[in-house]
Amino acid sequence: MGVESVVERIEQALRGVIDPELGADIVDLGMVKRVDVDDGVATIGVALTIAACPLRDQIEQDVKRKVLALPEISDVLVEVSAMTVDEKADIMSKARWKAREDAEPTMIHPSTRVIAISSGKGGVGKSSTSVNLAVALAKQNFRVGLLDADIWGFSVPRMLGIGDARLEANENAQIVPVEAHGVSVVSTGLLIDDEDKALMWRGLMLSKALEQFLTDVAWDTLDYLVIDMPPGTGDIQMALSRLLPQAEMVVVTTPQRAAQKVASRVADMARRSFMPVIGVLENMSGFTTEDGRHYKLFGEGGGQELADGLGIPLIGQVPLDPFIVEAGDDGVPLVISHPDSPAAAALMNVAKRMTELIPPAEDETCTARIDRLIEGLQRIDS
Numbered sequence: 001m002g003v004e005s006v007v008e009r010i011e012q013a014l015r016g017v018i019d020p021e022l023g024a025d026i027v028d029l030g031m032v033k034r035v036d037v038d039d040g041v042a043t044i045g046v047a048l049t050i051a052a053c054p055l056r057d058q059i060e061q062d063v064k065r066k067v068l069a070l071p072e073i074s075d076v077l078v079e080v081s082a083m084t085v086d087e088k089a090d091i092m093s094k095a096r097w098k099a100r101e102d103a104e105p106t107m108i109h110p111s112t113r114v115i116a117i118s119s120g121k122g123g124v125g126k127s128s129t130s131v132n133l134a135v136a137l138a139k140q141n142f143r144v145g146l147l148d149a150d151i152w153g154f155s156v157p158r159m160l161g162i163g164d165a166r167l168e169a170n171e172n173a174q175i176v177p178v179e180a181h182g183v184s185v186v187s188t189g190l191l192i193d194d195e196d197k198a199l200m201w202r203g204l205m206l207s208k209a210l211e212q213f214l215t216d217v218a219w220d221t222l223d224y225l226v227i228d229m230p231p232g233t234g235d236i237q238m239a240l241s242r243l244l245p246q247a248e249m250v251v252v253t254t255p256q257r258a259a260q261k262v263a264s265r266v267a268d269m270a271r272r273s274f275m276p277v278i279g280v281l282e283n284m285s286g287f288t289t290e291d292g293r294h295y296k297l298f299g300e301g302g303g304q305e306l307a308d309g310l311g312i313p314l315i316g317q318v319p320l321d322p323f324i325v326e327a328g329d330d331g332v333p334l335v336i337s338h339p340d341s342p343a344a345a346a347l348m349n350v351a352k353r354m355t356e357l358i359p360p361a362e363d364e365t366c367t368a369r370i371d372r373l374i375e376g377l378q379r380i381d382s
């Protein structure tokens with residue numbers, strides 16, 4: 001055997017223990033706090049992000065197995081502790097850094113701000129919001145892309161009046177986004193009247209489809225890429241954070257007070273995908289008649305409650321407006337068709353809030369973003 005000590009060999013063995021959530025080994029992540037050997041018995045101290053996390057058993061068992069595999073070790077004791085706030089911050093930045101290193105190259109410029117419009121449940125107005133926010137940002141003279149990540153349930157093309165348009169390839173065989181109201185748009189709805197292509201897309205996993213939209217599309221250098229997320233909190237979120245580590249989330253919710261369940265779903269989604277949640281947007285916030293009477297049709301306080309639960313700001317309340325439905329059907333988003341309506345004004349305001357919360361890249365260093373991410377995760381965990 002070489003000159004390395006038993007402790008060194010144990011550390012080497014521990015590199016084989018991967019934290020599946022963070023995607024790196026526990027030594028790299030700084031989770032190994034102590035390695036002692038006394039008469040063949042190894043004591044390993046492991047600090048987990050949350051002591052009661054569901055992965056605790058798995059990590060403990062992995063540690064035992066790996067270390068017991070060393071011939072000079074007869075028994076292993078694992079001491080599990082919870083990380084301090086500082087340690088958590090440190091581990092998150094390491095995991096982020098690793099995610100960035102591992103990220104596959106996409107056609108999205110690294111300086112592009114990526115805002116995923118998500119929700120904890122379906123039908124709350126993600127697509128209407130995505131479309132109006134993208135157009136509102138374009139009206140502020142930003143270069144804006146809109147990616148419809150709702151691969152099967154696409155509604156963006158119709159809402160932008162380009163339901164009949166089709167994506168075409170340029171001379172480099174890259175897909176060229178369709179322009180609508182100043183926004184570059186990509187959606188499966190712009191592909192699938194061609195049966196062969198439809199079959200091709202159908203055969204792809206959802207995350208693969210998203211990957212194609214990011215790697216095979218000739219996106220210009222954008223200031224903002226808005227992503228209309230599908231309902232649900234699974235694969236697409238994970239794929240997105242793998243492909244675009246800079247992605248951040250805005251959560252849309254209704255005024256209904258059922259926030260607890262939604263909040264834990266969103267928090268879980270954020271934690272697993274390392275996506276910071278920058279704000280909550282309450283949609284369908286009451287209805288005001290022409291003579292000024294206000295009706296709280298879907299309850300009240302749900303947006304604030306969710307924002308409080310996540311420890312992030314409520315960035316706007318968009319009232320119910322029948323013209324949103326009509327605008328969606330006519331293909332002219334509300335912020336263009338009825339710019340003076342209360343709902344359009346609220347949406348324009350949300351767009352402005354977003355540019356304050358995540359300013360165009362040249363205005364901000366990437367460290368500020370990492371700070372925000374860590375802060376957000378600490379709030380979620382606490």
Ligand SMILES: Nc1ncnc2c1ncn2[C@@H]1O[C@H](COP(=O)(O)OP(=O)(O)OP(=O)(O)O)[C@@H](O)[C@H]1O
Nearest residue numbers: 122123124125126127128231284319320321324325
């Ligand atoms: N503020 C609003 N006022 C009135 N109607 C609205 C408002 N926001 C959205 N809607 C309507 O509610 C319906 C659902 O909206 P939308 O499709 O944007 O939700 P979604 O969250 O994207 O749904 P899904 O989860 O199915 O993707 C649409 O008919 C839309 O026009």
Ligand SMILES: [Mg+2]
Nearest residue numbers: 126127150155
């Ligand atoms: Mg939708």
